[in-house]
Amino acid sequence: MNLDFYKTQAIQKQKEHKKFLDWMKKKPPKNLDxxxxxxxxxxxxxxxCLQCANCCKTTGPLFTPKDVERIAKHLKMKTADFEDKFLRTDEDGDQVLQNLPCxxxxxxxxxxxxxVRPKACREFPHTDRKKIYQINNLTIQNTVVCPAAFEFVERLQEKLEKK
Structure with missing residues (x-):
């Protein structure tokens, strides 16, 4: 999988994708979900995804308190020890990985x-979400990281522009 190709394409098409997603938000098509x-x-x-794993290499998920508790228990660690070893608090006050790759x-x-992976990992790249137009900015960001998110926007645009 050529990640550089996908990243370049995603960056070049950001304005086009944003325009399409904004249109979808203004006039959600029938049967959009x-x-x-x-x-x-x-x-x-x-x-x-196993051919890529770019998300795991370049972007860290947000860890909710439930994620931390579940993963620490799985690793047979105290929550505080898990947090000290693996996490940091970012500028938004969210718990994220100290280092990348994951x-x-x-x-x-x-x-x-x-x-037992974090909820953010289970849901990434969020392309199967109902009312997807509610996360347009996130979708655009994800196209740069994730070839599947890029392909998703391209195909969705193709399908909806045919209607």
Whole structure:
């Protein structure tokens, strides 16, 4: 997977994608949630995250208190010890990883805590969300990091412009 190609394409198409997503927000098409889910499923049927893992290498998830508790328990650690070892508080007051790539990313791009991973990781890149137009800025950001998010916006735009 050529990450540089996708990143370049995403940056070049940001204005076009933003315009499309803004249009979708102003006039949400009929059956949008269905079309979004269908498009998400198509994209992830062709793109294998294990070939990429760019999100795990370049962006850290936000850890909710429930995430911290669940993961610490899984690792048989005290919550405070888990936080001290792996997390920091960012400028927004959110708990995020101290360093990237993610501590839990294995060499084969699998996740060592996959079954208990943070909610942000489970939902990334958020392309199967209902009322997706509520997260347009996040979607644009994710196209630069995630080839699947880029392909999702491209395909969704293609589908909705045909209607």
């Amino acid at each position: 269905y079309t979004v889910q269908e498009t998400h499923d198509e994209v992830f049927g062709k793109i294998d 501590w839990f990313l294995n060499e084969d791009n699998t996740c060592s805590i996959y079954d």
